[in-house]
Amino acid sequence: MLEALQERLGRVTKTLRGEGHLTEYHVDTALREIRLALLEADVAVEVVTKFVARVRERALGGEVLTSVTPAQMVTKIVHDELVELLGGSTTELEFKGRPAVVMLVGLQGSGKTTTAAKMAKWIKEKKNLFPLLVPADTSRPAAREQLLVLGEQAKIPTVDTRDMDDPEEIARRALREASIKGYQVLIFDTAGRLHIDDELMDQLERLKEILKPKQILFVADAMTGQDAVRSARAYHQRLDITGVVLTKLDGDARGGAALSVREVVGRPIVFAGVGERLDGLEQFHPDRMAGRILGMGDVASLVERAQGVIDETKARKLEEKLRKNKFDLDDLRDQLKSLKKMGPLQSVMEMVPGMNKMMPKGGVTEGQERQLKRFSSCIDSMTPRERRHPQLLNGSRKRRIAKGSGTSVEEINRLLRQYGQMRKLMKRLGKADPKALKRQLGL
Amino acid sequence: MAGTFLKKLKRGLFMTHTEFIEKVGETFQRSGPVAPEHIDRLEEALIAADAGVALSVRLADEIRGEVRAKRITTAEDLRPAVRRRLLELLSDADTGRRTSGTRPKITLVVGVNGTGKTTTVAKLAHRRIEAGSSVVLAAADTFRAAAVEQLKVWAERVGAPVVHQQEGADPAAVVYDAIAAAKSRNIDEVLIDTAGRLHTRANLMKELEKVKGIAAREVDGAPHEVLLVLDATTGSNGIEQAQQFGATAGVDGVVLTKLDGTAKGGVVLAIAGNLKLPVRWIGVGEGIDDLLPFDAEDFVDSLLDLKA
Ligand SMILES: Nc1nc2c(ncn2[C@@H]2O[C@H](COP(=O)(O)OP(=O)(O)OP(=O)(O)O)[C@@H](O)[C@H]2O)c(=O)[nH]1
Ligand SMILES: Nc1nc2c(ncn2[C@@H]2O[C@H](COP(=O)(O)OP(=O)(O)O)[C@@H](O)[C@H]2O)c(=O)[nH]1
Ligand SMILES: [Mg+2]
Ligand SMILES: [Mg+2]
Numbered sequence: 001m002l003e004a005l006q007e008r009l010g011r012v013t014k015t016l017r018g019e020g021h022l023t024e025y026h027v028d029t030a031l032r033e034i035r036l037a038l039l040e041a042d043v044a045v046e047v048v049t050k051f052v053a054r055v056r057e058r059a060l061g062g063e064v065l066t067s068v069t070p071a072q073m074v075t076k077i078v079h080d081e082l083v084e085l086l087g088g089s090t091t092e093l094e095f096k097g098r099p100a101v102v103m104l105v106g107l108q109g110s111g112k113t114t115t116a117a118k119m120a121k122w123i124k125e126k127k128n129l130f131p132l133l134v135p136a137d138t139s140r141p142a143a144r145e146q147l148l149v150l151g152e153q154a155k156i157p158t159v160d161t162r163d164m165d166d167p168e169e170i171a172r173r174a175l176r177e178a179s180i181k182g183y184q185v186l187i188f189d190t191a192g193r194l195h196i197d198d199e200l201m202d203q204l205e206r207l208k209e210i211l212k213p214k215q216i217l218f219v220a221d222a223m224t225g226q227d228a229v230r231s232a233r234a235y236h237q238r239l240d241i242t243g244v245v246l247t248k249l250d251g252d253a254r255g256g257a258a259l260s261v262r263e264v265v266g267r268p269i270v271f272a273g274v275g276e277r278l279d280g281l282e283q284f285h286p287d288r289m290a291g292r293i294l295g296m297g298d299v300a301s302l303v304e305r306a307q308g309v310i311d312e313t314k315a316r317k318l319e320e321k322l323r324k325n326k327f328d329l330d331d332l333r334d335q336l337k338s339l340k341k342m343g344p345l346q347s348v349m350e351m352v353p354g355m356n357k358m359m360p361k362g363g364v365t366e367g368q369e370r371q372l373k374r375f376s377s378c379i380d381s382m383t384p385r386e387r388r389h390p391q392l393l394n395g396s397r398k399r400r401i402a403k404g405s406g407t408s409v410e411e412i413n414r415l416l417r418q419y420g421q422m423r424k425l426m427k428r429l430g431k432a433d434p435k436a437l438k439r440q441l442g443l
Numbered sequence: 444m445a446g447t448f449l450k451k452l453k454r455g456l457f458m459t460h461t462e463f464i465e466k467v468g469e470t471f472q473r474s475g476p477v478a479p480e481h482i483d484r485l486e487e488a489l490i491a492a493d494a495g496v497a498l499s500v501r502l503a504d505e506i507r508g509e510v511r512a513k514r515i516t517t518a519e520d521l522r523p524a525v526r527r528r529l530l531e532l533l534s535d536a537d538t539g540r541r542t543s544g545t546r547p548k549i550t551l552v553v554g555v556n557g558t559g560k561t562t563t564v565a566k567l568a569h570r571r572i573e574a575g576s577s578v579v580l581a582a583a584d585t586f587r588a589a590a591v592e593q594l595k596v597w598a599e600r601v602g603a604p605v606v607h608q609q610e611g612a613d614p615a616a617v618v619y620d621a622i623a624a625a626k627s628r629n630i631d632e633v634l635i636d637t638a639g640r641l642h643t644r645a646n647l648m649k650e651l652e653k654v655k656g657i658a659a660r661e662v663d664g665a666p667h668e669v670l671l672v673l674d675a676t677t678g679s680n681g682i683e684q685a686q687q688f689g690a691t692a693g694v695d696g697v698v699l700t701k702l703d704g705t706a707k708g709g710v711v712l713a714i715a716g717n718l719k720l721p722v723r724w725i726g727v728g729e730g731i732d733d734l735l736p737f738d739a740e741d742f743v744d745s746l747l748d749l750k751a
Contacts, residue, residue: 041679042678045487045491107701108701109674109701142589143593145589146587146589153588194703194705195705196704196705221674223680224678225678225679225680225681225706226492226707227704227705227706231676248557251641251643252642252643253680254679254680276587276639
């Protein structure tokens, strides 16, 4: 799954070997695979068709580097195009206005209420602004109670609207309350509704009229399939959405809906929901999403997420090892192999010269991924004893390992050098006081 | 009943014609010999209904084979051929229900976040009560904020008792209580609402196993039915959901919700094909009456009959 597109293109490369430029034939063969990869990731058919046509144009328009294979070249173009389509760099939300109203809209069960509370917390903590939560879902049973509970958990003032049954009335009252009490951001949670429900969509238009929101965010479930284009388009036509929140990205959905929604709405995806709890909100990173959709391993964001929800026991074990300075090549291999589950080691690795380059924020490139794989196959070819006692590795052992793993002695030396640096650093960390170590490991 | 179902399904389609969908509709209506593009479009139409790449490509290939063998010659024959195959797929997946003579009958409702579990529990309770059974609801979603409140409101509406504990309580303990209540009050059925959970969360899936274990310990053969609630807007991830919930909770059937929107819910075809899991119910709205028995023909027709 993780390397879906690379695998597909791997097949293409085989048929193209020996050629260093992109012909129409190359491009079309590769594009067929890309098309399928995107459809498998749930990108809407119409969006895939447009996207592939765009890539084809760019790929045929020259831009050929002789140093890469045609398949690599096409992959790069696809990736770049995808990142661009997903919004280039990360978008910062603006909250100017008094109050700045943020309205959350979307289908039933997409995650609006949870996102409202998460955002309020985020705005308060990261932006130092005072938000007010407004529960205005008067249809779903206990929807307002839900937000009241979440508001309390997040320590965000929440208007008790349980005595009101008209969302428009709620909107007016919330605006009054915000201006009297000086709240800077007003987060307005609406009832989920189908985009074809004219009556309820009319109501959203009226609410927009009253609230004059700075932001209207369309909250969409990352597991959505082909229907994403239809709902997003309809919502956008009605409300002129300013941004999108993609929820439930903590699952294993490839998230092609991101591309579909982005294509039809043309507005940035501003947040990613990555958990049920209130800290499960991240800024959206187009480059990582591109990797995820293409199945190219979305290392950096997996890492970032892992840090938020670190498995405590695992972290403790590692801490133990660091403390006793027992971190060996077996542990390193585990870390390399489970890039997906990258734990606290990430923060250590980032500080190691050479390693930090391999763990870039924007995801791992093909070349870097290859390098990591080579490192783990080096370790694979060692005996268990060698892994536990790397000092045993003399010249002849290294030659054996190089041969066994299809690498070179230089590469093994590089690996050992980096391992050595890590250990040195860890020793220092291990001696540091426990609190500092924990902080360093992001615990 | 079936009439309203089709009407509801088609309402959405009427309003969301895209150029693409119209073209697919034309494919089915066109007379004259089959052209390769017709089958390509058919393949796209299936993918666009979330039937999944693998299944759609396979079906299209089968049809191409039929065309080569001259068993299909005109464009008009395409639709019936696909229709037949999809119906076969769905009926092959339905190997009949488990029967239970035991009382109380325990039904466990599971699924990822926000698919419509709680609403489905309420709708099911309503149906059973209408049919003359007595029902108790178990509020085993002890995690989500105000989930208990939500179920309580529904319980009030349908006139069923609900057994609950405080937020954060052990779901298995709630289920135990509910079963005990059913036994002592001689109630026919226990419907268990569970917290939404992503199938990738091992510890939460374990929790589900525990709930199941308690039910099995307390009543012979329980849970007698495990329903996976799937949102019709779900794409290919629905397959993973069915697989994982199937593996841990032993799913017997699927409830496909939100079919009153424009999503076709084609992922249940892939699920039926891969995992032999039948669809039992469909959700067509937020009201208490908006749960209908799954009708394969209606479903396939609404999926293929793109011009309505
Ligand atoms: N249009 C439509 N909405 C539905 C349907 N079934 C449920 N809903 C709505 O979907 C939303 C989520 O439903 P719930 O029953 O709370 O879903 P859940 O699976 O219990 O959600 P969690 O417990 O939060 O995981 C609610 O707003 C329901 O009213 C349906 O068939 N059609
Ligand atoms: N795993 C996960 N669950 C989420 C996320 N966002 C929301 N949820 C859950 O999805 C369900 C529906 O969310 P809710 O906020 O009530 O949706 P609403 O109907 O749009 O207001 C709840 O069970 C939430 O806990 C997320 O990012 N990840
Ligand atoms: Mg809500
Ligand atoms: Mg629920």
